Amino acid sequence: MIAVDWGTTSLRVFRLDERGHVREQRRSARGILAAEGRFVAVLREEIGDWDDRLIVMAGMIGSRQGWFEMPYVDCPAGLDEIASALQRLPADEFADREIWIVPGLRSRNDSGAYDVMRGEETQICGVLAELASQPQTVCLPGTHSKLATVANGRVERFATAMTGELFELLCSHSVLGRLMQPGEHDADAFAQGVAHAARAGDLLHHLFAVRTLGLFDALQPTQLRPFLSGLLIGHELNDLPTSAGSVHLVGASTLLAAYKAALALRGHAVHEHSELASAHGCYALAKQAGLLTQK
């Protein structure tokens, strides 16, 4: 089968054998934004000569801006609930294939608003077999990061943090960004940011420290960017339950190393998972839905 992780800004395709092992994979920058609605053509080009009949797609491809809008499945939800809600895409252009889309998840959070995910539920499905049945914390870094609680094979609830997007905004467009100079990664400055986030005060106040620590030479201009990165990731982790001992780090984001460092600094044991979680999740869902037995 072919697994497709099609997000806003990236597209990954995987070819798996009948036991679910990834045999080949490709990555491109043709996310749903860059695809500009040419989903059939882009998918055909990306899978090339892979002739597998079954294709399972996850991510923003199932959103209003994607190929086919899928309703959200409410938490708690595991393999069973998500697999039951897969929908087959009516794609005449792919008459020789069978294309299924994975739905996103919806969680009502403590503040009364909903949280939503598209794609991360599939990554979680890909690591479910490795999680104990008692409540586990899963962290999925990204532009809109997710912190999820998984118990008994189901996503109980999750929260989104706009960490990655705010970091890019502040670096590109704020007064703080204008003070920054590019430099080597600076683990000390990053750790200072993580520590700063744990102190009293709201993020709106802490952000100004990027300016004043630079103003009074406590940080060099090259250190402001890693400090800000640590500060924001630290603030996201402030929402982790203090009881969350170990944390499962899942995904293929370039931010994984930074989150691993921040979690360790905060005293959490970190379990790293395969960056193929997305492909494994598509396989697990196809299997649960009985799609693999169809020949």
Next chain:
Amino acid sequence: MIAVDWGTTSLRVFRLDERGHVREQRRSARGILAAEGRFVAVLREEIGDWDDRLIVMAGMIGSRQGWFEMPYVDCPAGLDEIASALQRLPADEFADREIWIVPGLRSRNDSGAYDVMRGEETQICGVLAELASQPQTVCLPGTHSKLATVANGRVERFATAMTGELFELLCSHSVLGRLMQPGEHDADAFAQGVAHAARAGDLLHHLFAVRTLGLFDALQPTQLRPFLSGLLIGHELNDLPTSAGSVHLVGASTLLAAYKAALALRGHAVHEHSELASAHGCYALAKQAGLLTQK
């Protein structure tokens, strides 16, 4: 005398009589950015035919990016400490005048970093006579808002929140901004944002509610901007000591009405002060420094 409040993006000039009453005032958009270093020419044009010998200037004009960099005075500081640190500008082009610049203030905050202000100290000096001697909370809204504690006529400490800047960034450049539609001011949506800020969770998480409340039609696209405004101001006010009963609202920011509403929603009594606080502060400092008695 002439009082000048010269900030990053705006310039206000006031003409005061010998008792400190504002007789004339002008406002322009020629802040230090727009003035592009032509400070002499801009000031001369703005004061026009006002022939008063004494000019007292406050704000970012005394920063590294301004006309003449003034060192910061450390908190606690009141009229005495600030007036002692006024410096006369060596401006040959203004040989017929006597131009003084007010220093900014610096406060070491709870998280170990410094906070700084330039201009707000003068606004506070302008209302000091109206503040009781026991600790008072003064809120000065703006791009970089300040919450200050004033006791016995001195600024004890203060904190900066990047509320205004972050609001503009998110509206102009984020995924949230793309969901917004312009509309009338919506007091209900604003109040919902203020209430949301008081709930559990970090700002990074709460920001995503702007997206999901829109996604599930709890807020209309025209309500997202006032909701975000309330959410950010509410987060800034989370740092107010719960013991802070009444709050003094000072400044001339267009945000004053929003802060007044948010403070009232949070149960604080609000004392509003004259938007001429800046001019009154320049006068009070000139008087304290003995500059008014020189003829």
